[in-house]
Amino acid sequence: MDAGRHPKINLMAFSEVEDVSGYVGNFKVTVRKKARYVDASLCNSCGECAKVCPATHPDEFQMGLSTRRAIHLPFPQAVPSAYLIDMETCLGTNPIACGKCEDVCEKKAIDYDMQDENVVLDVGAIVVATGIEPYDPTALDEYGYTRYPNVVTSMEFERLICAGGPTEGHLVRPGDHATPKRIGFIQCVGSRSLRDGAGYCSNFCCMNTVKDTLLIRDHYPDSECTVFYIDMRAFGKGFEELYDKSREAGVRYVRGIPGEVEEDPETGALRMMVENTTTQEMEEHEFDMIVLSVGARPQSGDKTVRRLLTLSSTADGFLMEAHPKLKPVDAPTKGVFIAGCAEAPKDVKDSVTQAGAAAARAGALLNAGKVTVESITASVDHDNCNACGLCAMVCPYGAITADKKTKTRATVVEAACAGCGNCAATCAFGAITMRHFTDGQIMSQVDAILEADHMEKVVVFACNWCSYAGGDTAGISRMQYPASNRLIRTMCSARVDESFVLRAFRKGAPVVLVSGCHFSDCHYIDANRQTVKRIYRLWKYLEKRGIRPERLQLEWISAAEGPKFQKTMQQMEDLRKTVTAEEVAETVEILQAEHEKKLAKAARKAAKKESAESGETLEV
Amino acid sequence: MRCGHDWTEAYDPKGVMTERSCPKCRSNSVRPLEEADAKKG
Numbered sequence: 001m002d003a004g005r006h007p008k009i010n011l012m013a014f015s016e017v018e019d020v021s022g023y024v025g026n027f028k029v030t031v032r033k034k035a036r037y038v039d040a041s042l043c044n045s046c047g048e049c050a051k052v053c054p055a056t057h058p059d060e061f062q063m064g065l066s067t068r069r070a071i072h073l074p075f076p077q078a079v080p081s082a083y084l085i086d087m088e089t090c091l092g093t094n095p096i097a098c099g100k101c102e103d104v105c106e107k108k109a110i111d112y113d114m115q116d117e118n119v120v121l122d123v124g125a126i127v128v129a130t131g132i133e134p135y136d137p138t139a140l141d142e143y144g145y146t147r148y149p150n151v152v153t154s155m156e157f158e159r160l161i162c163a164g165g166p167t168e169g170h171l172v173r174p175g176d177h178a179t180p181k182r183i184g185f186i187q188c189v190g191s192r193s194l195r196d197g198a199g200y201c202s203n204f205c206c207m208n209t210v211k212d213t214l215l216i217r218d219h220y221p222d223s224e225c226t227v228f229y230i231d232m233r234a235f236g237k238g239f240e241e242l243y244d245k246s247r248e249a250g251v252r253y254v255r256g257i258p259g260e261v262e263e264d265p266e267t268g269a270l271r272m273m274v275e276n277t278t279t280q281e282m283e284e285h286e287f288d289m290i291v292l293s294v295g296a297r298p299q300s301g302d303k304t305v306r307r308l309l310t311l312s313s314t315a316d317g318f319l320m321e322a323h324p325k326l327k328p329v330d331a332p333t334k335g336v337f338i339a340g341c342a343e344a345p346k347d348v349k350d351s352v353t354q355a356g357a358a359a360a361r362a363g364a365l366l367n368a369g370k371v372t373v374e375s376i377t378a379s380v381d382h383d384n385c386n387a388c389g390l391c392a393m394v395c396p397y398g399a400i401t402a403d404k405k406t407k408t409r410a411t412v413v414e415a416a417c418a419g420c421g422n423c424a425a426t427c428a429f430g431a432i433t434m435r436h437f438t439d440g441q442i443m444s445q446v447d448a449i450l451e452a453d454h455m456e457k458v459v460v461f462a463c464n465w466c467s468y469a470g471g472d473t474a475g476i477s478r479m480q481y482p483a484s485n486r487l488i489r490t491m492c493s494a495r496v497d498e499s500f501v502l503r504a505f506r507k508g509a510p511v512v513l514v515s516g517c518h519f520s521d522c523h524y525i526d527a528n529r530q531t532v533k534r535i536y537r538l539w540k541y542l543e544k545r546g547i548r549p550e551r552l553q554l555e556w557i558s559a560a561e562g563p564k565f566q567k568t569m570q571q572m573e574d575l576r577k578t579v580t581a582e583e584v585a586e587t588v589e590i591l592q593a594e595h596e597k598k599l600a601k602a603a604r605k606a607a608k609k610e611s612a613e614s615g616e617t618l619e620v
Numbered sequence: 621m622r623c624g625h626d627w628t629e630a631y632d633p634k635g636v637m638t639e640r641s642c643p644k645c646r647s648n649s650v651r652p653l654e655e656a657d658a659k660k661g
Contacts, residue, residue, distance in 0.1 A: 519639035529637045539651055553649045556639060
């Protein structure tokens with residue numbers, strides 16, 4: 001409500017983001033304002049239109065427990081407080097089949113000709129707060145949700161006990177509208193189970209149930225509440241006290257999750273067997289109503305948001321932050337911030353805290369008026385660029401513009417570039433240079449490592465954030481690893497060009513290791529997926545030429561995995577010992593021949609280009 | 621590959637790429653066999 005009244009906040013309700021382009025400080029956001037068919041500036045929410053509307057539809061806000069009209073207010077405290085027409089439910093406006101709402105509207109706010117409108121906004125920062133979806137327990141057949149009317153979800157229960165709900169806060173069970181006396185709550189429905197739903201804890205369900213049981217005991221003192229749980233998670237300020245209060249109020253907590261719920265068709269009562277894991281006894285329970293405490297799911301629409309803003313998600317589908325501890329509200333894309341359950345399931349207090357932090361981060365960015373760009377960014381040599389567009393395709397940040405069709409050569413937006421180097425490793429024409437991590441610098445390191453005693457060396461490419469830091473962790477933990485492993489630091493494993501690996505083998509490396517962050521930890525959104533593709537290509541390349549592909553290894557090592565780093569280095573040393581001098585000599589010979597062939601081809605191409613250019617000059 | 625362990629698992633080269641490791645030794649140097657290679661046996 002406050003946001004709706006704020007002079008500097010333009011609230012665009014009933015709208016959808018269609019497109020986002022640009023970069024930090026210069027985003028262009030295209031928003032589709034959907035047609036409401038009611039002029040929000042004229043509507044005074046008198047509700048006369050809804051009274052005469054003949055078309056009904058299950059009310060989404062009331063979880064389908066009551067109906068709404070085609071013309072409706074989405075929910076009681078909606079901002080703006082204006083009605084809208086759901087055209088899929090309306091009897092029709094072309095031709096007008098009913099028109100009753102227009103007839104009764106004194107403000108003349110109804111406009112059947114209203115159209116969707118695209119609005120383009122120039123913004124400097126974006127906060128993503130797309131929330132969650134509740135888990136649908138229909139798939140868990142054992143609880144009988146949708147088969148038994150008196151089995152409801154915690155979301156439906158919330159509407160049933162809410163004063164603004166379909167029953168005005170009078171608790172009734174959906175089956176026969178009788179007031180339930182025995183109510184059972186089943187926790188972790190769709191949470192903490194990889195088989196049924198998802199493996200993560202949905203965070204707020206335990207305390208929501210505790211709150212619900214207290215409400216029931218307060219309003220209906222003769223009711224009985226029983227909660228079935230795996231373990232109650234009541235961390236947070238005041239939560240343990242609330243849990244104690246609930247137990248003191250007579251709510252029974254049983255540690256155990258019921259196997260199956262059965263309904264008595266005559267009375268509608270629900271029976272279940274459960275193993276109480278505290279007493280290790282089987283218990284039989286009968287309830288008038290069962291509430292399934294459902295977990296949270298990532299918003300299905302988040303995939304579009306992720307695509308538009310080049311964001312990534314964690315394994316469970318929630319949006320990934322730039323750093324879990326140091327940048328918890330920053331998205332990996334500069335100028336984008338995350339708030340609320342879009343990042344992970346959390347309660348209202350945590351959501352508000354995170355929203356405040358995200359707004360503050362965005363405010364600080366906008367107030368500064370300028371951004372500091374990364375010192376390690378990509379730069380394109382337009383003379384070598386042939387506008388193939390591959391670099392733009394692999395850039396995780398969408399920081400490169402290039403178009404093969406229009407022959408638009410690659411251009412890097414430095415403010416958006418994070419410096420992973422994926423583009424430089426992808427460019428087959430050597431048109432992209434990474435500042436401070438040039439091809440020449442890395443090749444020189446390879447050459448220096450293998451200059452002397454090459455048979456005694458293992459060339460290790462380690463990404464700055466995880467694998468190299470894993471080496472540091474091993475070091476500060478005094479973990480010994482063979483000195484034969486020589487590390488070359490790159491910002492991302494995706495910076496490791498195929499030519500770096502081949503050069504190492506050509507210079508006599510017995511073993512090469514490419515290491516980077518685990519998939520879920522990649523500091524450049526998903527750049528390390530390209531590393532995998534390159535390694536696959538290299539394995540194939542080596543195998544085709546009779547070189548043992550095992551000599552090229554790939555390993556994901558996080559900054560915390562010092563022991564894994566040590567173990568991997570030892571394994572590389574063991575592998576190195578299996579490689580003979582003859583094998584290396586043969587590899588060098590094969591790859592040198594390939595290299596010379598490649599150089600000759602490039603020389604022929606250059607000569608051809610030069611003669612074509614000189615020919616044109618003569619014609620002119 | 622490093623470990624020499626072989627195992628069969630669904631792999632869709634066009635699907636979403638996931639982090640893979642050998643279920644026996646956790647090595648990440650695992651390599652999908654292409655259909656053509658698989659046919660060759």
